[in-house]
Amino acid sequence: MASSLVARSLAHIWHPCTQMQRAAQVPPLPMVRGQGVWLFDEDGNRYFDAISSWWVNLFGHADARINAAIKDQLDTLPHVMLAGCTHAPAVELAERLSALTQGVLGHCFFASDGASAVEIALKMAFHHWRNRGLADKREFVCLRQGYHGETLGALAVTDVQIFRDAYDPLLLRSHQVMSPDARQALSGESAADVALRAAAELQSLLEARHGQIAALILEPLVQGAAGMAMYDPVYLRAVRALCDQYQVLLIADEIAVGCGRSGTFFAVEQAGIWPDLLCLSKGISGGYLPLSLVLSRDSVYEAFLDDDVARGFLHSHSYTGNALACRAALAVLDRFAEDDVLNHNRQQATILSAGLVPLQADPRVENFRHIGMIWAFDVKEPLAGARFAERFHLAGRARELLIRPIGRTVYLLPPYLLDAELSPWLAQQVMATLDDVLNQTPTDADRAPEPPTA
Numbered sequence: 001m002a003s004s005l006v007a008r009s010l011a012h013i014w015h016p017c018t019q020m021q022r023a024a025q026v027p028p029l030p031m032v033r034g035q036g037v038w039l040f041d042e043d044g045n046r047y048f049d050a051i052s053s054w055w056v057n058l059f060g061h062a063d064a065r066i067n068a069a070i071k072d073q074l075d076t077l078p079h080v081m082l083a084g085c086t087h088a089p090a091v092e093l094a095e096r097l098s099a100l101t102q103g104v105l106g107h108c109f110f111a112s113d114g115a116s117a118v119e120i121a122l123k124m125a126f127h128h129w130r131n132r133g134l135a136d137k138r139e140f141v142c143l144r145q146g147y148h149g150e151t152l153g154a155l156a157v158t159d160v161q162i163f164r165d166a167y168d169p170l171l172l173r174s175h176q177v178m179s180p181d182a183r184q185a186l187s188g189e190s191a192a193d194v195a196l197r198a199a200a201e202l203q204s205l206l207e208a209r210h211g212q213i214a215a216l217i218l219e220p221l222v223q224g225a226a227g228m229a230m231y232d233p234v235y236l237r238a239v240r241a242l243c244d245q246y247q248v249l250l251i252a253d254e255i256a257v258g259c260g261r262s263g264t265f266f267a268v269e270q271a272g273i274w275p276d277l278l279c280l281s282k283g284i285s286g287g288y289l290p291l292s293l294v295l296s297r298d299s300v301y302e303a304f305l306d307d308d309v310a311r312g313f314l315h316s317h318s319y320t321g322n323a324l325a326c327r328a329a330l331a332v333l334d335r336f337a338e339d340d341v342l343n344h345n346r347q348q349a350t351i352l353s354a355g356l357v358p359l360q361a362d363p364r365v366e367n368f369r370h371i372g373m374i375w376a377f378d379v380k381e382p383l384a385g386a387r388f389a390e391r392f393h394l395a396g397r398a399r400e401l402l403i404r405p406i407g408r409t410v411y412l413l414p415p416y417l418l419d420a421e422l423s424p425w426l427a428q429q430v431m432a433t434l435d436d437v438l439n440q441t442p443t444d445a446d447r448a449p450e451p452p453t454a
């Protein structure tokens with residue numbers, strides 16, 4: 001019998017990314033409490049948040065230091081509009097993020113969700129060229145398998161069919177070029193070879209249409225929602241050079257891979273490049289409050305300075321630069337500084353990777369991959385069967401895991417709180433869940449087609 005919270009939820013909440021007709025078969029977990037890596041449901045069962053609640057809870061749940069910072073801000077200044085006013089948390093956050101880019105990205109524009117940051121970056125890129133007298137540059141390039149969010153502008157540069165197809169008639173046309181996904185390596189090809197092949201395709205497009213193209217948007221190093229497709233950093237270096245050559249802005253969407261997830265604070269650091277615009281969200285506010293932002297080069301910012309108001313960037317959202325959210329983000333940055341987080345993660349990643357070694361030789365699995373604090377593997381198609389993601393998720397619940405495969409890709413994006421006990425435990429539980437699922441006898445319901453939702 002469903003708990004009253006579940007029943008009330010199903011009666012009144014339209015859950016995100018969910019076919020509600022099926023929601024009763026996979027009822028939402030009635031969570032009542034979170035502490036560190038654990039979430040607790042109303043029956044007292046605990047779940048290890050193996051995907052950091054859609055990749056946001058970098059330091060798990062109810063972190064004492066982030067809690068304290070927010071409580072302090074709550075009593076001081078929870079919110080004030082950022083047009084015509086400013087406040088210390090936003091100023092300090094903009095300064096500190098700019099410093100993390102060595103001053104290359106000197107200005108910060110605030111918003112709330114990841115998709116709004118993407119909308120802002122696209123509009124900024126176009127408007128920047130318009131202000132520079134190049135109004136024909138109004139097309140965008142994105143990568144196949146790329147994901148940038150669900151609003152119409154973001155969907156227009158997204159290539160994940162299940163999210164995009166229904167809305168296709170509404171969307172701006174964009175150019176999609178080959179993804180550098182290393183899984184596409186032909187025999188004898190390295191990941192770097194695939195990346196250079198993808199860059200060559202981009203070059204042909206830019207050669208032909210650079211006069212119309214405003215910007216290229218990509219997820220650096222890992223295409224998350226496509227199923228954690230990973231690629232060689234050489235692609236980013238090639239793209240940076242091509243964008244410079246053809247006067248096209250480079251937008252790095254670090255909404256998922258930023259904030260240490262790839263192993264460096266920004267993923268682009270691993271390629272030794274900086275984009276012109278960088279989108280950040282999700283983990284920056286630690287999974288506490290919606291916050292997104294776009295960092296821009298000063299050269300982009302300066303293109304908007306004029307006596308004419310209309311040449312300014314007149315975009316806004318009511319909660320832009322919300323003080324509580326900025327304060328949470330500052331507490332997240334403090335955590336990085338105080339706890340040598342990147343180094344701690346490197347050590348724990350070694351332990352978790354060691355625990356997952358059997359998967360690399362497992363004949364049921366292919367494309368085991370890892371970068372920073374992201375692990376992924378694909379279950380071979382004939383073995384996965386239908387509704388694999390749903391069945392894996394449900395089996396995970398029984399093994400104290402909150403985990404949501406994408407299609408037949410199982411991935412881990414744990415909070416940055418792993419330790420010598422949790423890392424091997426997590427590896428064991430994931431492998432045991434895989435055994436549970438692959439040893440199940442499929443029912444008729446399992447044979448129905450399943451979309452690869454995140």
Ligand SMILES: Cc1ncc(COP(=O)(O)O)c(C=O)c1O
Pocket residue numbers: 113114115116118147148149150219224225253254255256257281282
């Ligand atoms: C790379 C990337 N960009 C944009 C988004 C959209 O962010 P939001 O869901 O906060 O709108 C996501 C969300 O998963 C993402 O992974």
